[in-house]
Amino acid sequence: MxxxxxxxxxxxxxxxxxxxxxxxxxxxxxxxxxxxxxxxxxxxxxxxxxxxxxxxxxxxxxxxxxxxxxxxxxxxxxxxxxxxxxxxxxxxxxxxxxxxxxNPAPAVKRPEIVRRIVVCNQKGGVGKTAITAGTGEALAEAPTALVPVRVSKHFAALLNEDETTRQDPLALEDLPGLGQRVLLVDFDPQGHLTRQLGQEPLPMDGDSLTNHMAGDGKGDLRDLIVPIDEDRFGDRLHLLPACTDAFLLDVRLASVRAREASLERALSPIETHYDVILVDCPPSLGLSMDAATYYGRRRPQESPGNSGALIVVQAEDSSADAYGLLTSQIEDMRTDLGLDVDYLGLVVNHYDARRGYIATSSLQSWMDIKDPRVVGVIGDLKEQKEAVRAKRPLLAYSPRCDQSVALRALAREISK
The missing domain is CATH 1.10.1220 (Arc Repressor Mutant)
Known part of the structure; x- marks a missing residue:
């Protein structure tokens, strides 16, 4: 016909x-x-x-x-x-x-040097863990399936968003998953990332990332890594669980030689197994944050923007104060050790325009910074809380919700 x-x-x-x-x-x-x-x-x-x-x-x-x-x-x-x-x-x-x-399926593009993304902010409660998990999930989705993505050109519309524009299907684009091999590192002794993904923190009397950073590793770090068992990620999404011994990390690092490189020494043996390693940092400005910053520095022969710091903030005033403290620490590391540390961008999390002028004006202030620029705006919606309660990855629990769509856009924005 x-x-x-x-x-x-x-x-x-x-x-x-x-x-x-x-x-x-x-x-x-x-x-x-x-x-x-x-x-x-x-x-x-x-x-x-x-x-x-x-x-x-x-x-x-x-x-x-x-x-x-x-x-x-x-x-x-x-x-x-x-x-x-x-x-x-x-x-x-x-x-x-x-x-x-x-026309066979194109091969997944692998980085020449493993990407190291340090998700950070000195302020607690901004949602670093959710951004770490969601970004890793978005990077690991199957390249043989199409997923809805909201592209970054729609950021500006969020300043005047309402229920209609937020749910507008015309703002979405179906794209193949990125198919990256991802390791999520729970570097926070509170272990929120570990529990949110349905895993248990490592026992205090066993091996841990802290032991390896302090030079007291009891075995192969790979033996501590667990896969996130969801079909949409295949075997591409793994987690290095937290251990509460990380509360003692700064004390133990004080006596470690070249302590700023301790995280890199611990993780370097497993880097060849991954395309991207995301580190969920604690809300701290101590030695552990120094080690994370050093790990995310630009290595010799590495392209600018391949690795670096992804800073999570909220559309309110206290986030601006914490942001200033964090960037001061990073700048000190840059100066004292002669490091090239790239800012991958700002993620404005828990955003809700219905909160009025404080939220919208704060978002505008973040967007006015330009360097680092805003690379993601993630709404404050119920699906993330539900996924945490269910102890499942958000992109598996609710793959088409607005937060999942925005996290895919974030993953692509920092992969350009």
Whole structure:
């Protein structure tokens, strides 16, 4: 069946296609940055150029499929199907499969140097743990599935957001998951990240990251790492749990030689297993924060912005004071040790424009800073609290909620 396409020299055609093949076509087209109709056109042209029939494809349960094709292509394709003795549905399925075979899924881009993202703020309660977990989850989602993303150009609209604009589906774009191998490091002795992801803190009488940083490791650090068992992350999302012995970390580091490099010495043996390592820092300006800052510094031969500090704030005044203390510490480290520490950006968390002028004016103040710039605005919605209660990753618990959508945008913004 055909109908004219008034927007150009194409006509609408309707046939059938197995749902699994249609989904794979949709994902692959997005991965290659082409329209589905162009992919179908290229597949049909390649199929018509064959000298013999392909192996049959199981088209049982095929469902209605519509697309736009150049004028005359569909009629020529129908004639070729009749000549070859195959049904129109079978010919279309073979054409789509042929395009998929010619255009395999692109490989996931791996960083040359493992990315080290230090999620920090001296102030507690701003949601560093939620941002650490959500960003890691967004980085680890399967590259073979499409997920909704709200892109950064919509940040400005948040200043005047209402329920309609916040839920506007036109502001979303379906993109493949990033497919990164991610390690989340719970560097906070309170262990919120560990518990939120359904794990238990390491026992005090066993091994821990603190022991390895202090030079007293009792085994291989990899043995402490646990996978986050959710289908959408495959085996790409792992956690290094907290241990309450981290309360003693600053005291133990005081006697450690080159203590600023202690976190790097502990984690460097496992870096080759990951593309990104995110460190959920405690609300502290002590020696542990020095070690985290050093770990996130730019290494020799590393591109600017590959690693660095991701600072989580809120749209209220006390966050500005804490931000000033943190950046002063980072600047001191830069000066004293001659480090290149990049700011990956500011994340304004728990944002709700309904709180009025204080929230909106504070957000505007953060956006006016420019360096570091705002790379994410995450709403204060119920799904995050529900996921914490359920002890599940937010992007698995509610993958299409506004917070999940915004966290995917954040992950992409700091991956540019």
């Amino acid at each position: 055909t109908s004219p396409d008034t927007s150009g020299d194409r006509e609408k055609v309707v046939s059938k296609l197995p749902s699994w093949l249609r989904q794979e076509l949709k994902i692959r087209a997005v991965q290659h940055g082409v329209d589905m109709q162009d992919a179908v056109e290229a597949g049909i042209e390649a199929w018509r150029g064959l000298g013999s029939n392909l192996s049959p494809i199981d088209t049982s349960g095929a469902e209605s499929f519509a697309t736009f094709l150049p004028a005359e292509l569909w009629s020529g394709f129908r004639a070729d199907c009749k000549l070859r003795g195959v049904s129109l549905i079978q010919g279309l399925a073979q054409s789509v499969q042929m395009w998929l075979d010619i």
